[in-house]
Amino acid sequence: xxxxxxxxxxxxxxxxxxxxxxxxxxxxxxxxxxxxxxxxxxxxxxxxxxxxxxxxxxxxxxxxxxxxxxxxxxxxxxxxxxxxxxxxxxxxxxxxxxxxxxxxxxxxxxxxxxxxxxxxxxxxxxxxxxxxxxxxxxxxxxxxxxxxxxxxxxxxxxxxxxxxxxxxxxxxxxxxxxxxxxxxxxxxxxxxxxxxxxxxxxxxxxxxxxxxxxxxxxxxxxxxxxxxxxxxxxxxxxxxxxxxxxxxxxxxxxxxxxxx
Amino acid sequence: xxxxxxxxxxxxxxxxxxxxxxxxxxxxxxxxxxxxxxxxxxxxxxxxxxxxxxxxxxxxxxxxxxxxxxxxxxxxxxxxxxxxxxxxxxxxxxxxxxxxxxxxxxxxxxxxxxxxxxxxxxxxxxxxxxxxxxxxxxxxxxxxxxxxxxxxxxxxxxxxxxxxxxxxxxxxxxxxxxxxxxxxxxxxxxxxxxxxxxxxxxxxxxxxxxxxxxxxxxxxxxxxxxxxxxxxxxxxxxxxxxxxxxxxxxxxxxxxxxxxxxxxxxxxxxxxxxxxxxxxxxxxxxxxxxxxxxxxxxxxxxxxxxxxxxxxxxxxxxxxxxxxxxxxxxxxxxxxxxxxxxxxxxxxxxxxxxxxxxxxxxxxxxxxxxxxxxxxxxxxxxxxxxxxxxxxxxxxxxxxxxxxxxxxxxxxxxxxxxxxxxxxxxxxxxxxxxxxxxxxxxxxxxxxxxxxxxxxxxxxxxxxxxxxxxxxxxxxxxxxxxxxxxxxxxxxxxxxxxxxxxxxxxxxxxxxxxxxxxxxxxxxxxxxxxxxxxxxxxxxxxxxxxxxxxxxxxxxxxxxxxxxxxxxxxxxxxxxxxxxxxxxxxxxxxxxxxxxxxxxxxxxxxxxxxxxxxxxxxxxxxxxxxxxxxxxxxxxxxxxxxxxxxxxxxxxxxxxxxxxxxxxxxxxxxxxxxxxxxxxxxxxxxxxxxxxxxxxxxxxxxxxxxxxxxxxxxxxxxxxxxxxxxxx
Numbered sequence: 001x002x003x004x005x006x007x008x009x010x011x012x013x014x015x016x017x018x019x020x021x022x023x024x025x026x027x028x029x030x031x032x033x034x035x036x037x038x039x040x041x042x043x044x045x046x047x048x049x050x051x052x053x054x055x056x057x058x059x060x061x062x063x064x065x066x067x068x069x070x071x072x073x074x075x076x077x078x079x080x081x082x083x084x085x086x087x088x089x090x091x092x093x094x095x096x097x098x099x100x101x102x103x104x105x106x107x108x109x110x111x112x113x114x115x116x117x118x119x120x121x122x123x124x125x126x127x128x129x130x131x132x133x134x135x136x137x138x139x140x141x142x143x144x145x146x147x148x149x150x151x152x153x154x155x156x157x158x159x160x161x162x163x164x165x166x167x168x169x170x171x172x173x174x175x176x177x178x179x180x181x182x183x184x185x186x187x188x189x190x191x192x193x194x195x196x197x198x199x200x201x202x203x204x205x206x207x208x209x210x211x212x213x214x215x216x217x218x219x220x221x222x223x224x225x226x227x228x229x230x231x232x233x234x235x236x237x238x239x240x241x242x243x244x245x246x247x248x249x250x251x252x253x254x255x256x257x258x259x260x
Numbered sequence: 261x262x263x264x265x266x267x268x269x270x271x272x273x274x275x276x277x278x279x280x281x282x283x284x285x286x287x288x289x290x291x292x293x294x295x296x297x298x299x300x301x302x303x304x305x306x307x308x309x310x311x312x313x314x315x316x317x318x319x320x321x322x323x324x325x326x327x328x329x330x331x332x333x334x335x336x337x338x339x340x341x342x343x344x345x346x347x348x349x350x351x352x353x354x355x356x357x358x359x360x361x362x363x364x365x366x367x368x369x370x371x372x373x374x375x376x377x378x379x380x381x382x383x384x385x386x387x388x389x390x391x392x393x394x395x396x397x398x399x400x401x402x403x404x405x406x407x408x409x410x411x412x413x414x415x416x417x418x419x420x421x422x423x424x425x426x427x428x429x430x431x432x433x434x435x436x437x438x439x440x441x442x443x444x445x446x447x448x449x450x451x452x453x454x455x456x457x458x459x460x461x462x463x464x465x466x467x468x469x470x471x472x473x474x475x476x477x478x479x480x481x482x483x484x485x486x487x488x489x490x491x492x493x494x495x496x497x498x499x500x501x502x503x504x505x506x507x508x509x510x511x512x513x514x515x516x517x518x519x520x521x522x523x524x525x526x527x528x529x530x531x532x533x534x535x536x537x538x539x540x541x542x543x544x545x546x547x548x549x550x551x552x553x554x555x556x557x558x559x560x561x562x563x564x565x566x567x568x569x570x571x572x573x574x575x576x577x578x579x580x581x582x583x584x585x586x587x588x589x590x591x592x593x594x595x596x597x598x599x600x601x602x603x604x605x606x607x608x609x610x611x612x613x614x615x616x617x618x619x620x621x622x623x624x625x626x627x628x629x630x631x632x633x634x635x636x637x638x639x640x641x642x643x644x645x646x647x648x649x650x651x652x653x654x655x656x657x658x659x660x661x662x663x664x665x666x667x668x669x670x671x672x673x674x675x676x677x678x679x680x681x682x683x684x685x686x687x688x689x690x691x692x693x694x695x696x697x698x699x700x701x702x703x704x705x706x707x708x709x710x711x712x713x714x715x716x717x718x719x720x721x722x723x724x725x726x727x728x729x730x731x732x733x734x735x736x737x738x739x740x741x742x743x744x745x746x747x748x749x750x751x752x753x754x755x756x757x758x759x760x761x762x763x764x765x766x767x768x769x770x771x772x773x774x775x776x777x778x779x780x781x782x783x784x785x786x787x788x789x790x791x792x793x794x795x796x797x798x799x800x801x802x803x804x805x806x807x808x809x810x811x812x813x814x815x816x817x818x819x820x821x822x823x824x825x826x827x828x829x830x831x832x833x834x835x836x837x838x839x840x841x842x843x844x845x846x847x848x849x850x851x852x853x854x855x856x857x858x859x860x861x862x863x864x865x866x867x868x869x870x871x872x873x874x875x876x877x878x879x880x881x882x883x884x885x886x887x888x889x890x891x892x893x894x895x896x897x898x899x900x901x902x903x904x905x906x907x908x909x910x911x912x913x914x915x916x917x918x919x920x921x922x923x924x925x926x927x928x929x930x931x932x933x934x935x936x937x938x939x940x941x942x943x944x945x946x947x948x949x950x951x952x953x954x955x956x957x958x959x960x961x962x963x964x965x966x967x968x969x970x971x972x973x974x975x976x977x978x979x980x981x982x983x984x985x986x987x988x
Contacts, residue, residue, distance in 0.1 A: 041357055050550075061810075077477075077480070077696055078695065078696065079475075079477070080474040080476055080689065083476055087689035087690055087694075087695075088686065088688065088689055088695075089689070090686065101813060105931050120578055120643075121755065122643065122644065122691075126686075136773060137856065137875045137876070137877065137878060140488070141700060143775055144774075144775045145805065146802070146806070157644065157646075157683075158644070159684075160686070164802060165685065165804075166708070166742040166804040166806055167740075167742055167806075168682050168685060168697070168701075168742075168804075169742035169804060170684075170685070171744060171803045172804065173962050186727075186794040192688055196844075212801060212802070212803075213801040214801060218354050218475040223686055226643070226690055226691055231570055
């Protein structure tokens, strides 16, 4: 038995270390695992957080709306460093990376801010679904980067749209050019999924629908522009592998109470 | 009659002495109060009370010496003796002070010398009118006093002085222009040492967009992307693209970096991507609002040159200077306390206005002519850019770029148009910094305007003179398309391709649809041939279908491509080098000329598909740094077959620095045996190379180790580009 002790010991160490490592390399996931130290900040009362801790919470999410690191993540390829810039990144629902994830409904209640005085206008909210991502070897473009995007825009130079994108090629699926949001106005958008169709509602008004197979599978993602968006309600209902229904959100309540 | 004794006649000597005494007491009291209340240049942990008592005692002693010098020397300084005495005093003072400066004397003795010189100085001041050459004598005495004070300050224990007095900061901080090179060097790739003779060195210069802010991985910047494109698409030619971008750089810093640091690397091409930082108001680089970058740079250089002047350096290094500086700064902050510092009333002007910017561009052109490199201007785009036409119309800096480029027949890389075409997609991290997708688009634009279709005659001629062959086929490692599914379902897909560098080995065209369904077509050769996929095979559920076509070369039974005696043959050229710490200290693993290793210390493991030649994964394990990494390496090798089920793999293991420390020798030896290795491990700091496959019999893999640089090639370098495809 002692002959195998080194191997057993090594395997035990590996299991222990990899399970506790914040940066464990998961062969399956393309999303960056959450950092345990930063995760602990979310459990602290807002007032007890120092400036850096608040920044670390605030920087993960859309501008204007932090998203909980346990629920939402960025892809490895979009990892950024702290340069006092809150970068624009797409955030993926971690649970939706599971192949058996089936989304039923996405509800987002939000308000877009006005454009800044410098005229830069990027007031866009993208809700993506049926997304797929397969990375290539380091530094190369991904093998797969595609999905559907439902876009709501208050920007002057970007139209609302529903399109399918693969890498940099996109095809428009529903004409939504005339749909222009008003800043500072509250909107509730609901995407309702059946297995082979999705319908879009905005403030209880039917915007349109689209039919195709397996629209309720794949990764769910949110992307916002440089101008902040305040999300007051974020709810994603889905079915898991065993058929049980689950709800996901990821909004960080303490930031809605006090702000950054 | 006897004169009446007048007490007033008696009084003058008493009154005078009493008055002198009172003046002295008042002076001493004032000095004591000064010592008690004045801020002292001492470190916080020093006993302030004790220091003040010493200072008060010293000042009292100095005051007494001054009084004595002034009052008690009257009889000595007559009209005839004053000059001689004055000169003597000056000479003695200089001698004493010089001696104190040069000799390590106790603090008290040095302090006493000050008192002596104060005595002499007071005597001089009292009798100055009688002394000839009084100016010279006075200067000498003042100098002697200063030297004594310097000598005394030097005797004060270093750690009792405040930090600001211990060492004076330099007149100007070093210009950050080239600090990145001294500290970090170029971002990512380093300049080659044993460069090929026809190496074309491209240095990319610019601000944070060029550097790749805020991305963690420099490999995603446009510099590295361009390097990949050139490596892949220009077989037989050698390019080296170096990222010299630094956040906040403007055209001034670009010129300064070139002059002070980069020209020594003899670049062939220098790309300049700048305007946004130049247009920013207020000089953030030199912290000098109200003047342009270039003017600030010139001033900075002038101050730097002054700071290097030997005499100035000596004065600035003295403790007396430090003390004076500390006092003046303290006075300044006391006077201006509460005012929030001196606010600049200078107007907010851009770092370089368009005319100054133009001058900067022309300076780059001039440097290019002087040092024989080709300047290339790259338009710096903002997020979701407008069309190029509008950009040129409204952006004054773009106008200058085009004007200078046109005048000198230089290329301007148009990044605006391709980014404008995808303006509604996410290609930026914020309003100015591209993300990895944006960088890729910029790199494609640079490749196009420099190599694929050179933007100007001068560019073409310049590159042709350096061995660039514009008649080469336009090849890719992979042909990639994203096409409408409806159209494919109706018409199918025809691919007219060839592998222009393929020898007579049998080649196949592998076409993958949506990363799932694959088609394999025989007959790929160096001649164009049509490969068709029928419409019925494009029944996909998504609006777009992703097509990837790549070449697979069958090298079986060709001994040059054999992986030892494992029975496996590599479809790709594998070139691997391992260097232990004293034997080269490096690692390099390339597949068909493309580097794939992580260049990490310890074990660099690359996994290659043995059929198609795709690099599936590359990872390095710093076993020297931590035992946990050694354990992770073991697990990684053990799990290879389950990670890539039903695939034949080629595994390349190459050590950099050391492969012995921290590893479980028996377990790792067994793991390598499972790849076809002998089970032996390198000794400490030795080189080690293993090219094998999971499941191979022990001893059949390609393996070498030892106290030397180890280098192995699987395949023929003549076929390094065999897999490159050209589409008609």
